[in-house]
Amino acid sequence: MSAAAAHADHHGPPIANQSSRVNAATLGMLLFIASEIMVFGSFFTAYFFIRVVNNAAWPPAGDELPKFVAGVNTAILVTSSFTMHWATQSIKRGNRAGLQAGMVLTLALGLCFLLTQAREYSRIGFAPHDNAFGTVFYGLTGLHGAHVIVGLTLLTMVTIRSFRGHFSPEHHHGVEIPGIYWHFVDVMWIIVYTTVYIL
Numbered sequence: 765m766s767a768a769a770a771h772a773d774h775h776g777p778p779i780a781n782q783s784s785r786v787n788a789a790t791l792g793m794l795l796f797i798a799s800e801i802m803v804f805g806s807f808f809t810a811y812f813f814i815r816v817v818n819n820a821a822w823p824p825a826g827d828e829l830p831k832f833v834a835g836v837n838t839a840i841l842v843t844s845s846f847t848m849h850w851a852t853q854s855i856k857r858g859n860r861a862g863l864q865a866g867m868v869l870t871l872a873l874g875l876c877f878l879l880t881q882a883r884e885y886s887r888i889g890f891a892p893h894d895n896a897f898g899t900v901f902y903g904l905t906g907l908h909g910a911h912v913i914v915g916l917t918l919l920t921m922v923t924i925r926s927f928r929g930h931f932s933p934e935h936h937h938g939v940e941i942p943g944i945y946w947h948f949v950d951v952m953w954i955i956v957y958t959t960v961y962i963l
Contacts, residue, residue: 793941797948800911804952807907811900811959824897827890834961837880838953844873845950848919852943855926855936863931863939867923870946874916881909904956908949915949918942 786794814820823829851866885902892902922942925931931939 841877858933
């Protein structure tokens, strides 16, 4: 069949031009992550303005950050990145049991991180409206927490689908793309933890 005949038989909008290097869905997720980096960047700008331009004490006298608990929480989230990678590689090799185990572990670790963060908020001793420090602290960590909730929602859907047999070595983008987002959440937390709790 000639190209002209194939075009005549095609109904609807023209077929989208796609790069042979990057899948369209993957590219969409990467562009979304780029926009999220800009959102975090605005919060980090406020943070550096308070600490560097205003030369304010961090944390202010009387406030204390739970560095040890946050460090343990960081280890939990970093571990979840490894289990997510394991799940993705498992389905690429056709190992459905590895996919399911990796997704359940990733989901459990992410939920543990979120609950620990909520527990930290309940015991930390200062509020967002107390001072600029509290506003920036809750702003940055809360923004990240919102991204964890979105990530856990995606992981929950992937986990359910994995137990229904929806993925295969040929069709694994439904695992890989949420995995990219989850790795972004992990990397962003390492930056938040280092900047807010350590420096």
